[in-house]
Amino acid sequence: MVTGAFVGIIAAAIVTVSSPIDPAVGFWPTFGFFGIFAFGLGLVLGGLVGVAIDARTKSSRGVAEITETKKRATKARKRAN
Numbered sequence: 237m238v239t240g241a242f243v244g245i246i247a248a249a250i251v252t253v254s255s256p257i258d259p260a261v262g263f264w265p266t267f268g269f270f271g272i273f274a275f276g277l278g279l280v281l282g283g284l285v286g287v288a289i290d291a292r293t294k295s296s297r298g299v300a301e302i303t304e305t306k307k308r309a310t311k312a313r314k315r316a317n
Contacts, residue, residue, distance in 0.1 A: 240282015241275050248274035 248270040257263055 237279050237282040237286060240278040240280070240285065242278070243282070244274035244276070244278020245271055247278070 248267060251270050251274075252263065252267040255266075257266055
């Protein structure tokens, strides 16, 4: 998610630099405007990519069987009083 947010900020910087800037507003407010939306979008997309990668890389787990026995161990430890 952090990587997605970072990529979103980088994309906002690229969009801000490549688009014409209104002199009445300036560079930093325009970058902040794009950055807010790109940060949120990158955060969500990074989370979705992380969930997809996690689901794809999980291996299937086998089934375990538990058997209860009544036999005691031969070298059982005695309780210390």
